[in-house]
Amino acid sequence: MLVAQGRLDVEGALTARDRVGIQDFVLLDETTEVAVISNLKKRFSKDLIYTYIGTLIVSVNPYKDLDIYSKKQMDVYMGVNFFELPPHIYALADNAYHTMLTEFNNHFILISGESGAGKTEASKKILQYYAVSCPSTTLMNTVRDKMLMSNPVLEAFGNAKTLKNDNSSRFGKYMDIQFDSQGDAVGGHILNYLLEKSRVVHQNHGERNFHVFYQLVEGGSDDLLTQLGLERDVQHYYYLTQGECAIVSSINDKNDWKSVKNALQVIEFDETNTNHLFRVVASVLHLGNVHFDPDSKGHALLKNNTELNWVSDLLGVDANSLKEGLTFRKIEAKTEQVLSPFTIDHAIYVRDALAKAIYGQTFTWLVNRINESMENKLCTKNTEIFALFVVSFEQFCINYCNEKLQQLFIQLTLKAEQEEYEAEGIEWEPVQFFNNKIICDLVEEKHRGIISILDEECLRPGDATDLTFLERLEEKMGNHPHFLVCQSKNTIVRECFSAVDTTNKRRPETVATQFKNSLQKLTEMLMAKEAWYIRCLKSNESKQPGQFDEALIRHQVKYLGLMEHLRVRRAGFAYRRKYEDFLKRYKPLCPATWPHWRGIPADGVELLVQHLGYLPDEYKMGRTKIFIRHPRTLYATEDAYEKCKHDLGDASKRNFHFMSSATKIETCWRGAQARKEKEKRAWAVKVIKKFIKAYINRGEAKSTDNSEYLAFVRQSYLNRLKNNLPKTVLDKTTWLTPPAVLTEASEILRKLHYRLMVRKYVRGIPPQKKAQLQMKVVTSAIFKGKKESYPPSIAQPFLDTRIRISVSNLSDGIIVIHITCEDPKQKGDLIIQCDHLYEFLTKLSIIANKQDAIKVVQGSIKLEIQSGKESAVDFTTGQEAMVYKAKNGHLMVVSKNK
Numbered sequence: 065m066l067v068a069q070g071r072l073d074v075e076g077a078l079t080a081r082d083r084v085g086i087q088d089f090v091l092l093d094e095t096t097e098v099a100v101i102s103n104l105k106k107r108f109s110k111d112l113i114y115t116y117i118g119t120l121i122v123s124v125n126p127y128k129d130l131d132i133y134s135k136k137q138m139d140v141y142m143g144v145n146f147f148e149l150p151p152h153i154y155a156l157a158d159n160a161y162h163t164m165l166t167e168f169n170n171h172f173i174l175i176s177g178e179s180g181a182g183k184t185e186a187s188k189k190i191l192q193y194y195a196v197s198c199p200s201t202t203l204m205n206t207v208r209d210k211m212l213m214s215n216p217v218l219e220a221f222g223n224a225k226t227l228k229n230d231n232s233s234r235f236g237k238y239m240d241i242q243f244d245s246q247g248d249a250v251g252g253h254i255l256n257y258l259l260e261k262s263r264v265v266h267q268n269h270g271e272r273n274f275h276v277f278y279q280l281v282e283g284g285s286d287d288l289l290t291q292l293g294l295e296r297d298v299q300h301y302y303y304l305t306q307g308e309c310a311i312v313s314s315i316n317d318k319n320d321w322k323s324v325k326n327a328l329q330v331i332e333f334d335e336t337n338t339n340h341l342f343r344v345v346a347s348v349l350h351l352g353n354v355h356f357d358p359d360s361k362g363h364a365l366l367k368n369n370t371e372l373n374w375v376s377d378l379l380g381v382d383a384n385s386l387k388e389g390l391t392f393r394k395i396e397a398k399t400e401q402v403l404s405p406f407t408i409d410h411a412i413y414v415r416d417a418l419a420k421a422i423y424g425q426t427f428t429w430l431v432n433r434i435n436e437s438m439e440n441k442l443c444t445k446n447t448e449i450f451a452l453f454v455v456s457f458e459q460f461c462i463n464y465c466n467e468k469l470q471q472l473f474i475q476l477t478l479k480a481e482q483e484e485y486e487a488e489g490i491e492w493e494p495v496q497f498f499n500n501k502i503i504c505d506l507v508e509e510k511h512r513g514i515i516s517i518l519d520e521e522c523l524r525p526g527d528a529t530d531l532t533f534l535e536r537l538e539e540k541m542g543n544h545p546h547f548l549v550c551q552s553k554n555t556i557v558r559e560c561f562s563a564v565d566t567t568n569k570r571r572p573e574t575v576a577t578q579f580k581n582s583l584q585k586l587t588e589m590l591m592a593k594e595a596w597y598i599r600c601l602k603s604n605e606s607k608q609p610g611q612f613d614e615a616l617i618r619h620q621v622k623y624l625g626l627m628e629h630l631r632v633r634r635a636g637f638a639y640r641r642k643y644e645d646f647l648k649r650y651k652p653l654c655p656a657t658w659p660h661w662r663g664i665p666a667d668g669v670e671l672l673v674q675h676l677g678y679l680p681d682e683y684k685m686g687r688t689k690i691f692i693r694h695p696r697t698l699y700a701t702e703d704a705y706e707k708c709k710h711d712l713g714d715a716s717k718r719n720f721h722f723m724s725s726a727t728k729i730e731t732c733w734r735g736a737q738a739r740k741e742k743e744k745r746a747w748a749v750k751v752i753k754k755f756i757k758a759y760i761n762r763g764e765a766k767s768t769d770n771s772e773y774l775a776f777v778r779q780s781y782l783n784r785l786k787n788n789l790p791k792t793v794l795d796k797t798t799w800l801t802p803p804a805v806l807t808e809a810s811e812i813l814r815k816l817h818y819r820l821m822v823r824k825y826v827r828g829i830p831p832q833k834k835a836q837l838q839m840k841v842v843t844s845a846i847f848k849g850k851k852e853s854y855p856p857s858i859a860q861p862f863l864d865t866r867i868r869i870s871v872s873n874l875s876d877g878i879i880v881i882h883i884t885c886e887d888p889k890q891k892g893d894l895i896i897q898c899d900h901l902y903e904f905l906t907k908l909s910i911i912a913n914k915q916d917a918i919k920v921v922q923g924s925i926k927l928e929i930q931s932g933k934e935s936a937v938d939f940t941t942g943q944e945a946m947v948y949k950a951k952n953g954h955l956m957v958v959s960k961n962k
């Protein structure tokens with residue numbers, strides 16, 4: 065028994081591997097289907113129905129009550145690490161809950177498997193576990209009571225006996241529980257998918273309609289049956305007897321009726337609502353007994369009015385309208401409406417369609433009511449949602465849904481693996497797995513293909529024209545005034561149908577499309593949550609305890625993709641453990657680590673595995689964990705550990721005295737360690753408290769309460785600032801917003817930083833550019849705001865060559881100022897004569913700070929008299945000083961001989 069095994073860690077479980085099989089498939093040395101099934105069988109034979117694949121649980125239906133769900137057992141699993149105890153659904157529930165609380169994220173548990181495999185039971189066990197383990201408040205008690213207590217109602221209306229399961233859920237459901245940040249449940253919600261409505265009007269041999277019909281007929285009081293016009297005989301009703309097993313020994317409808325009535329009270333159904341609900345159920349039974357005879361033309365005529373009158377009475381709708389609706393089709397021509405009589409087949413079809421619609425809508429209404437009663441009524445915001453998802457009935461599960469969920473699983477698992485590798489700094493090794501996205505695409509893309517098979521209406525017997533007929537019928541029924549039960553006096557029926565837009569002529573979404581869309585939405589929703597998985601397997605078809613049908617199990621192992629799961633989990637490394645944990649267990653195997661390793665755990669592990677002779681390819685050292693590739697490496701280590709323990713035991717007998725004193729020393733040492741640890745904790749608590757107090761007072765002036773905190777704030781701001789400084793002088797926006805205490809300092813720092821950047825910038829300017837800028841500064845001082853042509857001139861650089869000055873070496877007082885200009889019409893160089901040439905030019909060059917700008921030439925100075933037109937001034941000496949234009953067109957300047 066699981067409890068008897070007590071606390072086992074995963075390594076401990078290895079030692080028991082031959083007796084009870086492997087607890088985690090990941091540790092199977094051989095990952096073949098045969099090995100997996102044999103392991104399941106070995107465990108099943110010892111009533112060990114749960115086995116892990118990593119954090120996924122495989123559960124095999126035992127078909128008998130096991131003593132593993134007691135309160136005591138729940139206590140054992142509370143707050144315990146996943147791998148510390150033998151596999152159990154409680155371990156998963158507990159870990160999901162605690163991870164949610166510590167990581168503040170949303171989780172879901174996906175329970176899948178074929179009909180009768182134990183999904184509903186598993187979900188109930190999880191709810192029961194939360195009911196016991198979560199902190200208790202009055203509100204939470206109400207929520208969980210309602211979640212648990214609503215179950216009989218949901219099962220009565222949504223479950224039925226099938227060949228595979230006496231209590232098979234015939235709808236897909238998704239339940240979620242909302243928790244607040246303290247872990248208290250504050251609300252809940254149930255979402256239902258696709259009730260198998262066709263069951264209301266048709267059951268295969270050996271199967272029944274939904275339980276509630278039988279429960280009402282068997283368990284309802286005489287008074288109630290009279291009010292509803294029902295007989296206490298299930299065989300009397302066409303809708304209850306097609307499977308020829310209305311009464312079965314394994315189901316006690318009478319008793320179940322009592323729990324349903326009780327549950328209705330818990331979920332706050334008042335008498336009126338309850339009464340209306342039973343009236344709807346009864347109306348469906350009466351509707352099933354409405355039969356038709358052909359008239360002379362083969363058109364449908366009601367056999368008698370008794371049943372129809374009951375339907376009309378129970379639903380509160382007009383009997384004539386109902387009759388007309390069941391036997392005629394209304395055709396709208398341009399100007400008039402024509403009533404076209406139905407054939408018998410059509411009339412039966414419409415009768416059944418109405419029964420399905422009434423029941424289906426009522427089921428949805430019921431789920432909504434349950435949801436309302438579980439709504440989070442606290443205004444405090446709930447922070448976390450824990451979702452529990454049960455994929456139910458077979459049709460829903462097979463094909464597309466399974467493929468889609470499998471795809472989701474692989475995606476999420478690979479993602480989780482990849483994230484762990486990344487966090488541990490281990491290189492990701494690509495995993496080969498079959499990506500079934502291709503199947504999902506095929507199903508999703510080809511609307512008319514696979515997906516339409518899921519349309520329950522298409523599953524009806526009949527040829528393809530039935531579908532066309534149905535569509536037309538649905539369109540037409542939409543505006544048939546006599547059909548719309550939305551006039552009903554039964555509040556439930558009225559509420560259910562009032563939402564239907566009676567004027568909308570658009571074709572309604574087919575069931576397959578609704579299914580696809582809901583699955584799509586669900587997938588999106590689930591992708592945003594952390595996943596936990598339970599895979600349920602059916603041990604045998606005959607629902608017998610102790611029978612393990614290998615062929616059936618093999619089929620499910622395939623169908624649930626368990627081998628794929630295993631492969632993905634085993635991708636790369638089968639086993640990983642924190643260095644501390646690994647060392648703690650195996651340290652006796654290496655003299656360097658035994659009895660104590662005082663260094664860094666990773667170093668100890670490295671020494672240990674080298675001592676054990678691990679080959680480099682067999683393991684990898686992550687940041688906090690060791691990763692071991694093959695289970696056999698771990699087994700060898702474990703075997704060595706067992707032997708070592710044994711040897712140590714022998715040695716201890718021989719050296720009793722020595723050991724006992726060693727033990728004393730060890731005890732003292734442990735005591736000292738524990739005291740140290742305690743002191744450390746006390747110190748940590750003090751620091752944390754101080755920190756919190758300081759945080760609260762962070763806005764206050766500096767005091768003993770907050771000085772350390774403020775220093776911390778200052779340091780961390782400065783550290784962050786250091787890495788986020790603006791990089792260019794023009795960047796005026798990048799500057800970290802300072803905490804209140806650093807506003808002033810931050811402003812000073814900001815100015816200093818900009819000044820520093822400006823200085824750096826200026827230093828980096830080349831001399832030529834600098835000279836230019838200096839000149840521009842002078843220009844600005846002279847002209848800015850005074851000359852209108854100044855602004856456009858700013859961007860134009862000054863050229864060194866634009867102005868040059870030449871004089872001759874003689875004493876003629878002539879100065880030639882060369883001015884480059886681009887405009888050909890402009891006058892060219894300037895010639896001036898000046899008495900105080902030396903003074904003028906010296907002052908000019910001082911002002912310009914450019915002594916080399918004046919060139920003294922001998923003989924002749926070239927002139928540009930207009931752009932591109934050249935001439936010259938020739939200099940010479942003579943008796944008299946004179947200036948004239950020479951024959952060659954040059955200007956001749958004669959200075960007097962000295």
Ligand SMILES: Nc1ncnc2c1ncn2[C@@H]1O[C@H](COP(=O)(O)OP(=O)(O)OP(=O)(O)O)[C@@H](O)[C@H]1O
Pocket residue numbers: 125126127128129130177178179180181182183184185186229231232233234455456457458600
């Ligand atoms: N853990 C369990 N311990 C004992 N019996 C179980 C367990 N799980 C399932 N069973 C038995 O198997 C039956 C079918 O299980 P359950 O109704 O949970 O199947 P299911 O997977 O929800 O089926 P469906 O999809 O048809 O609703 C239960 O009524 C119960 O008798």
